Amino acid sequence: MQPEFVDFHCHLDLYPDLETAIAKCDALRVATLAVTTTPKAFARNQQLARQSEFVRVALGLHPQLVAERAMELDLFSRLLPETRYVGEVGLDAGPRHYRSFETQKHVFRTILTLCAQAGDKVLSVHSVRAAKHVLDLIEECLPKGRGKVVLHWFTGSAAEVRRGLELGCLFSVNERMLSSPNGRKILQEIPNTRLLTETDGPFVERSGNAITPGDVLPTLEAIAKVKDLAVEAVQHQVISNLSNMLRTL
Numbered sequence: 395m396q397p398e399f400v401d402f403h404c405h406l407d408l409y410p411d412l413e414t415a416i417a418k419c420d421a422l423r424v425a426t427l428a429v430t431t432t433p434k435a436f437a438r439n440q441q442l443a444r445q446s447e448f449v450r451v452a453l454g455l456h457p458q459l460v461a462e463r464a465m466e467l468d469l470f471s472r473l474l475p476e477t478r479y480v481g482e483v484g485l486d487a488g489p490r491h492y493r494s495f496e497t498q499k500h501v502f503r504t505i506l507t508l509c510a511q512a513g514d515k516v517l518s519v520h521s522v523r524a525a526k527h528v529l530d531l532i533e534e535c536l537p538k539g540r541g542k543v544v545l546h547w548f549t550g551s552a553a554e555v556r557r558g559l560e561l562g563c564l565f566s567v568n569e570r571m572l573s574s575p576n577g578r579k580i581l582q583e584i585p586n587t588r589l590l591t592e593t594d595g596p597f598v599e600r601s602g603n604a605i606t607p608g609d610v611l612p613t614l615e616a617i618a619k620v621k622d623l624a625v626e627a628v629q630h631q632v633i634s635n636l637s638n639m640l641r642t643l
């Protein structure tokens with residue numbers, strides 16, 4: 395069955411009930427990438443999503459957790475053959491995580507190298523205050539044709555967006571990102587064919603409550619407004635971008 399929507403970055407396992415969250419994505423026909431934050435979390439997600447038509451589970455090692463979890467890199471490499479999807483991975487140079495930045499670079503470089511060796515992975519990548527370093531490492535370690543990168547909630551400059559495009563990246567955008575002028579400016583730099591939608595739930599909130607998995611309609615509406623397109627046109631474009639990405643890899 396064809397999906398109706400795409401939520402390419404959602405932490406389903408951080409909602410109160412993972413099974414309910416998966417069922418919701420299936421009921422709404424949302425092609426969902428369930429990102430995880432540590433390799434230890436992967437097995438339970440994969441187990442519960444096994445029967446799901448629309449949920450795919452990504453193996454992750456979140457840059458904000460690298461300081462305590464870098465030793466799970468071994469587990470990461472053992473689990474990698476079990477999935478085509480990797481995330482959340484990347485770099486975070488925000489003030490709270492800057493101390494682990496060198497370790498983060500080591501971990502991210504290793505993950506990109508493992509993915510390049512495998513040759514068929516799709517990665518959801520975090521790049522808070524570290525767009526340049528993320529792009530440098532992608533360029534260095536993951537040659538085009540050896541994997542696909544989706545830059546999640548990108549906040550780099552217009553020049554860095556263009557560099558990401560040259561490296562073959564797609565961009566997944568969310569409601570909170572598009573509520574800021576800078577987020578909308580970034581969106582204008584991204585061609586329609588390189589766009590995906592995400593919720594980044596439960597971290598993104600709407601009127602004080604966590605956004606629900608797959609609830610990307612406000613994001614589609616925000617894209618439609620910026621791009622001067624009909625909401626349905628954006629919705630179809632995003633679905634075809636996802637299937638093209640998976641087909642051409």
Ligand SMILES: [Zn+2]
Pocket residue numbers: 403405429482594597
């Ligand atoms: Zn996230």
